[in-house]
Amino acid sequence: MTEENDAKPPVVTPARVVIALCLIAPFVAMLWVGSYAKVEPTFVGIPFFYWYQMLWVLLSTALTMVAYKLWQRDQRAQRARKGGASA
Amino acid sequence: MKDGVNGVALAVFIFFFLAVTVIGFMAARWRKAENEASLDEWGLGGRSFGTWVTWFLLGGDLYTAYTFVAVPAAIYAAGAAGFFAVPYTILVYPLIFTFLPRLWSVSHKHGYVTTSDFVRGRFGSKGLSLAVALTGILATMPYIALQLVGIQAVLDVMGVGGGETTHWFIKDLPLLIAFAVLAAYTYSSGLRAPALIAFVKDGLIYLVIAVAIIYIPIKLGGFDDIFAKASEAFSAKNEAAGKPVAGLVPGEMGQWGYATLALGSALALFMYPHSITATLSSRSREVIRRNTTILPLYSLMLGLLALLGFMAIAAGVKVDNGQLAIPQLFENMFPDWFAGVAFAAIGIGALVPAAIMSIAAANLFTRNIYKDFIKPDATPAQETKVSKLVSLLVKVGALVFVLTMDKTVAINFQLLGGIWILQTMPALVGGLFTRWFHRWALIAGWAVGMLYGTVAAYGVASPTQKHFGGSSKEIPGIGEIGYIGLTAFVLNVVVVVVLTFVLNAVKAPAGVDETSPGDYTADVGDPGVKAELPPATVGAPGGGH
Numbered sequence: 001m002t003e004e005n006d007a008k009p010p011v012v013t014p015a016r017v018v019i020a021l022c023l024i025a026p027f028v029a030m031l032w033v034g035s036y037a038k039v040e041p042t043f044v045g046i047p048f049f050y051w052y053q054m055l056w057v058l059l060s061t062a063l064t065m066v067a068y069k070l071w072q073r074d075q076r077a078q079r080a081r082k083g084g085a086s087a
Numbered sequence: 088m089k090d091g092v093n094g095v096a097l098a099v100f101i102f103f104f105l106a107v108t109v110i111g112f113m114a115a116r117w118r119k120a121e122n123e124a125s126l127d128e129w130g131l132g133g134r135s136f137g138t139w140v141t142w143f144l145l146g147g148d149l150y151t152a153y154t155f156v157a158v159p160a161a162i163y164a165a166g167a168a169g170f171f172a173v174p175y176t177i178l179v180y181p182l183i184f185t186f187l188p189r190l191w192s193v194s195h196k197h198g199y200v201t202t203s204d205f206v207r208g209r210f211g212s213k214g215l216s217l218a219v220a221l222t223g224i225l226a227t228m229p230y231i232a233l234q235l236v237g238i239q240a241v242l243d244v245m246g247v248g249g250g251e252t253t254h255w256f257i258k259d260l261p262l263l264i265a266f267a268v269l270a271a272y273t274y275s276s277g278l279r280a281p282a283l284i285a286f287v288k289d290g291l292i293y294l295v296i297a298v299a300i301i302y303i304p305i306k307l308g309g310f311d312d313i314f315a316k317a318s319e320a321f322s323a324k325n326e327a328a329g330k331p332v333a334g335l336v337p338g339e340m341g342q343w344g345y346a347t348l349a350l351g352s353a354l355a356l357f358m359y360p361h362s363i364t365a366t367l368s369s370r371s372r373e374v375i376r377r378n379t380t381i382l383p384l385y386s387l388m389l390g391l392l393a394l395l396g397f398m399a400i401a402a403g404v405k406v407d408n409g410q411l412a413i414p415q416l417f418e419n420m421f422p423d424w425f426a427g428v429a430f431a432a433i434g435i436g437a438l439v440p441a442a443i444m445s446i447a448a449a450n451l452f453t454r455n456i457y458k459d460f461i462k463p464d465a466t467p468a469q470e471t472k473v474s475k476l477v478s479l480l481v482k483v484g485a486l487v488f489v490l491t492m493d494k495t496v497a498i499n500f501q502l503l504g505g506i507w508i509l510q511t512m513p514a515l516v517g518g519l520f521t522r523w524f525h526r527w528a529l530i531a532g533w534a535v536g537m538l539y540g541t542v543a544a545y546g547v548a549s550p551t552q553k554h555f556g557g558s559s560k561e562i563p564g565i566g567e568i569g570y571i572g573l574t575a576f577v578l579n580v581v582v583v584v585v586l587t588f589v590l591n592a593v594k595a596p597a598g599v600d601e602t603s604p605g606d607y608t609a610d611v612g613d614p615g616v617k618a619e620l621p622p623a624t625v626g627a628p629g630g631g632h
Binding site for chain 1 (some may be wrong): 092151167170173174176177178180181184185309310311312313314335336338342343345346349350376377378379383389390391394
């Protein structure tokens with residue numbers, strides 16, 4: 001990224017690392033097909049392959065929500081640091 | 088298929104269809120703005136939609152009638168491989184979260200209506216913008232055609248499609264009527280029509296899925312029985328074919344294909360003009376980010392819907408055309424009146440995306456071909472007029488496509504469309520984050536990706552087709568079977584990076600960038616950005632009535 005901030009806050013903060021991890025996790029989980037390409041254990045008769053991916057719909061939603069909240073907080077903090085001056 | 092017309096189902100279907108038609112025309116008066124003759128109004132609903140409207144609009148837009156028919160149909164035919172649609176939609180949301188707010192901001196700041204507008208502004212290249220616009224239009228047309236195929240499937244099962252001997256005009260009359268109505272309200276109400284109708288569509292879809300996922304398994308003896316029967320059916324199929332063609336989980340061989348198809352489709356989804364149109368119509372940056380946390384509800388629905396494919400096998404549904412599997416399952420399992428509700432859900436599910444897609448394609452034509460190349464001094468009122476007409480033309484084109492050509496042609500082109508649209512990603516998403524890429528390198532990369540993708544897809548044979556038999560092929564250098572679109576995309580990026588180094592080294596003219604870094608993070612509430620649309624779209628001569 002080529003953006004420059006007047007106040008020069010650190011670009012990499014712990015919160016941003018967590019945000020990145022939250023957004024990357026679904027990719028690792030879903031693209032590693034070998035980790036879930038099996039029938040057992042089944043859940044109410046549905047093979048693992050199917051319910052595991054459906055579970056990830058919920059997990060990824062939760063992760064995105066965490067990322068969203070952290071990002072909001074990050075942005076608010078950055079704006080406060082700039083003291084309301086326009087960027 | 089039962090003989091004759093299913094009267095009750097048809098009556099329910101017509102009832103919902105009429106209701107939606109009324110809503111479509113009334114939509115023109117919903118949240119009406121003074122400046123109604125501008126493309127921002129007709130083509131983006133005044134850029135005014137909040138979280139919920141955007142949610143319905145995007146959901147109505149991305150989960151189309153074709154999705155409802157094709158995803159379970161793929162499961163019905165091949166089992167696990169068809170389920171890739173679920174990881175695909177899971178991966179879409181982190182991507183949206185990362186890049187769409189930036190696109191929203193820069194588009195709001197500069198009055199961009201299409202992705203090509205942005206590409207032209209960022210790279211100062213009309214050629215690149217034209218390439219992106221043409222790819223978008225080409226990829227969208229067959230998609231609209233497939234929506235009509237979805238309606239046709241429902242009409243067929245209801246018995247109003249007519250037999251082989253029926254006169255073609257009588258046979259296609261229901262489709263023509265549905266189509267004329269769709270065209271008329273899109274013309275008069277613009278993006279507001281599908282936005283309102285999406286509420287009805289999604290309400291019906293959620294209702295049908297909820298009922299189907301509880302009622303059908305009970306009738307079929309639970310999921311244990313359903314999957315046991317499906318497993319038997321797949322074994323029989325594999326034995327007959329002499330090789331694994333279907334299964335409950337993807338085999339070692341199919342895993343690369345599964346992953347690359349999920350990733351490639353996820354990357355491609357938000358390159359489609361209609362997804363961008365729905366996104367840009369939202370009121371603020373926050374609306375988009377907040378939506379990524381509630382849109383996955385649709386993925387859950389899609390997953391459940393996919394399971395219907397197994398139920399169709401277990402219920403003993405036998406159809407030659409896989410597209411009819413789910414409508415036929417509904418017809419067999421549900422009482423007539425509820426089958427009518429289910430068919431209405433699919434039918435209306437075709438109207439919403441078809442409307443948005445035709446608007447998106449029309450916007451591309453108007454902004455990036457008509458205004459850039461034919462009439463640079465077009466007023467906003469003229470732009471809107473052209474867009475409205477082109478949206479009609481695009482739909483007529485899709486209709487002719489469906490009526491005159493074999494259905495497989497539309498499906499082949501849609502498959503190609505996915506591969507093509509992915510090739511616009513380096514210019515669009517790359518451009519959102521960096522200006523390092525050279526515009527000529529981007530054009531070259533796009534051309535290479537398009538060429539490789541088309542040739543590779545042409546060479547894929549299937550048991551029923553000599554060409555365009557599928558979207559997966561051996562990845563050169565890796566030797567695994569993978570999604571062609573993704574391979575083409577990687578090639579595209581390699582070409583872009585290498586040529587950018589070369590072109591920057593020889594100091595080739597880089598073009599003028601009209602955006603500044605701050606534009607990419609601007610929001611409505613920010614100081615100095617407050618609803619600050621450029622003069623071209625606000626209060627322009629001829630804009631007010």
